[in-house]
Amino acid sequence: MFHSFKSTLFLLTIFWCILFCTSTAVYGQEILTTYKEQYDKTRPGSPARFELVGKYAQALFFQEKQQEATQLLKENISIAEKQEDKANAAYLYAILAMNAQLNENVTEAKKSIKKALDYVQQIDVDEIKAYVNYCHGWMYVRDNQEAKAVQSLLTAVSYYEKAPQSPTKLSRLSATYKELTSIYASWDDYELQEKYSKLTLDIAIKQNNPNALFDAYMMMGYLYESEFAQNTNNIYARDLAEKYYKKAIKTYENNQEVIPFRSDLAFVANNLASLYLRAFPKQYNEQATYYANLALQQAQETHQINFQASSYGILAEIALQQEDSKAATSYLLSALSAINSTHLPDKNTLLSIYESLAQLNEREENYLGALHFHKLYLQTYQSIYNQDKLEISRRLEAQYEKEQQKQQLLTLQLSSEKKEQQIQLMKTLGLQQQQELENLKLSEENQRKKLEISQLETETHAQALKLSQLENDNKLLDIQHFKKTLSYQEKVNSYFLALALVFAILLFVLLYVYKQRTKSMKQQKELYNLALEKEKQHAKIATLTALLDGQEQERARLARDLHDGLGGLLSGTKIQLSTLQHKITDANKIEMTKSIEHLDNAVDELRRVAHNLMPDLLLKYGLEEALKEYANRMSTDQLDIDVQFLGYTHTLQQDKQLLVYRIIQELVNNALKHASPQQIIIQLVESDNSYMVTIEDDGCGFNLEQVQQSKSAGLHNIQSRVQFLKGEFHIHSEFNLGTSIDFQFPK
Incomplete structure (x- = not known):
């Protein structure tokens, strides 16, 4: 009757488990202040500062100070790139890429991770190589490219295994294992999920770190709970889930001063209570009640509304199994009150609570109450549906506007570049024309002065006047020649501009052709590898077929040899002994009879062995x-x-x-x-x-x-x-x- 509410609680549990197993650590203001003090004490460009700047930048990012984090990383990257060893630059570029990915700046993320991978090719520090590949795999996971993510993460693991011991190696290797665990969990590959969960647990045990142990025990509990959910007959997986959840709770209780987030305890207690309720017999309801109340207490103290609702839901299920409808109603109303106390209540949880309350009131024949909660259920369902449609519409509209703005910006940039080129050309022409005008003015002034001199010396300098006229003619020819030269240069510039444009187009075409050819070769290589793998499988099957056929033929030959050869020999021996039985004394007849019985047993055993080697009934019937x-x-x-x-x-x-x-x-x-x-x-x-x-x-x-x-x-x-x-x-x-x-x- 309350199956939907119960399913919602279980899905909520799975959601929180994934969140706690894969998310990065939460940085508080106190930690941020500590990192800043440590950062200010280190020398710029020192290894200590580069190691600290990654943690400091991540702390700033998770305190909603993304711009400060990005600025801090870029300042230190500019210093690291000037150093001969590029390991620090690769490390900081990888962190910058992850922050950009979280900030949904995909272009910046891809640019930064490419820089990090380029620098990795220039260094010999295995731990930095491993960390950059881990970041690359982490980004592939967020881009839903899990196959590529597995390749990068496994590459990171190989580098970590070769790297020497360091204060950060185990924690970074543990983070890599957690990412692999999450991927294989989404693929329902329980064998590999179990492998990397156990490796994470081994590292936590080596570190003797209560936080890491708590997370590892939660992962192991979730792993076996998932296996049990797939096969409810797998009692072994159920018991292991219970064991690891209890270990997580015990680790928390023994290290409360080191594990500051009490909401973690509420989460695990809810999981364990849900496991007792769903997977164990009813006599375990007392344990389910204990852990549900423990989770409720911790969730109330830490103001974790969703955990409170989960605890109330489990208690309501227990009360319902005990046929205490009044208590079940009370718990459901408490869950409803807790959810409604938040500014943004989870509407899916509300939907489940309303449905459960409506069914409970209907069962108690309180049809007015059932109708009330059913109406609330329909209203909530409609709001979720409308909100989903509105969200999709807004997302599509925002995406369209973003693409449109990008196109407009690109058009404006092209137009601006073209206008700037025209302005530069006009300035050049203007300078040339101004120079030409000044030359003409100087020439005119010279002509005017010479004309005055010639007028004053007209009578006495006739020859000089003729010479001046000839000089003027030559200068006019020079001016015409200069104009022609200028026109020719303008044409040459136009030709060069056209040739440059043609060259750019050809270069673009060649790059496009090269890219397509590379893509085609890569596809051909992948097809070749697939064909090679298929041929290997065929060869393996053929070998196995030949081996099995050889075994069966040898069994058939042995069966025939035993039946026709040894069987006939034993039967002949029995006939001869039976013939001799009448010819021997009565004292020896008993021994002869025992010998014949032994021969009968031997013949039966021979037939059984021959039949096992080649069953005739199988071939016939x-x-x-x-x-x-x-x-x-x-x-x-x-x-x-x-x-x-x-x-x-x-x-x-x-x-x-x-x-x-x-x-x-x-x-x-x-x-x-x-x-x-x-x-x-x-x-x-x-x-x-x-x-x-x-x-x-x-x-x-x-x-x-x-x-x-x-x-x-x-x-x-x-x-x-x-x-x-x-x-x-x-x-x-x-x-x-x-x-x-x-x-x-x-x-």
Whole structure:
């Protein structure tokens, strides 16, 4: 009845768990002041200042002082770039890129991380190389490029493993493991998620850092809770989740002065209470109530409204299971009051509370109250829907306006550049014209003076006047020649401008062609790698096929040799002894009879061995009849083997039937040899697209990790056959409870 509210609380828990496991540390004003004092005491350009400036800049960023953080980083980057060793420049550029990414300045982020990666190629400091690759992977995660993120993060891990010990190495390696854990958690790859969660825990234990231990225990608890959510029959994962959540709470209680955020305790307590309520029997409701009240107390003291609502919701579920509707209603109303006390209440949580209250009132036949809360539910649902539509509309409008502004700015920049070029050209022409005018004025002045002199000396200097006229003619020719030269130079400048433009266009075309060619070569390389990997898989399958065929042929040959050769010999011996039995004395007849019985037993054992090597029933009547005959033959007074076929249509190919028979035969023999079971169940279920085979026994069980480490040949053969069937193989075993093995393969 209250399933929706319960689901909402569980989703809220998952959200907070991811947040706490992956987010960076919260910097308070006190920490910011401490970093500033330490920063002011260090010398500019010193290693101590470069190490401190990263922490100081991040502290400023998380105190909403992004501009100050960016300015601080750029000032120190300019100093670091002047140094011969570029390690500090790479380190600061990586932090600048992360801050820009968080500030949604994608262009600046990409530019900064590129600079950091360029400087990484020039240094030999493995820890700085690792940190830059970690930052690159971190940015890929935020850009939803998780495959590339994994590559960068694994590169960072390899550099960290080669780097010498330092005060920061373990904490940075732990951050890298946490990012990998988050990625594999989103991919539902529990094996790798568990691997990196455990590595994070190992580092926390080495550091002996309560904060790191608390985070690691929370991650491990969440990991196993997720595995249990996927398979509610996995009690082992449930118990591990409980164990690690309890360890996190104990770590907090023993180190309260070092772990200052009490909301962390509220978060873990809510998770543990929810686990007891959902996954454990009802007798654990007392523990669920205890941890829900603990979470509620801490959430109230730290004013964590969402945690309070989660605690009230869990308490309401417990009261409902105890059929205490009044208490359940009270807890739900308290959750509603807590959520409404915030300025921006979580409408999804409100939606769940209203729905639960409406259902509870309807159950109590308070139809007026049920109608009231149902109306509130509809109003809240409509507001969420309208708000989502408005948010999408605003986001699209903002994106459109932003793109439009970018286009306008680009147009204005191009227009401004063009006008500036025109102005420069006009200034040049103006200077040339001004120079020409001054030359003309000087020439005119000279002509005027010469004319005055010639007029005064007209009578006495006739020859001089003629000479002056000739000089004037020459100067006019020079002026005309100068004008022609100037016109020619203007044309040449125009030609050069046109050639430069053509050259720029050609250069752009060549760059575009080169980029396309590089992209095409990269795609061809990727296709080649895929084809090579596919060919390797084909070769591996062919080798495995040949190996299995060889094994079966050898088994068939041995079966024929035993049956036709040794079997005939034993039968002939029995006939001869039977003939001699009438010819010997009565005293020896008893011994002769025992010998004949031993021969009968030997013949039966020979037939059993030959049948195990090559089951004739499988070839004649199929897998179902062969397995039932095998189970009947292996069953004894102390052992019951039951074979079940569900939905089987007898369409499985004969070579696959033989592989399945061999796998089941090997598993049953292993159970008889090592587990001492009293009952074995063999079940084959055929579905539309696949076959599922399960073998269960009630034997003593075994340690799966020890078996995998021992690299058993029998287990390797089974896995090889399942791999040949393109199937999946799973083992679950517990001491004194038995073993369940299943494998699934497609049709």
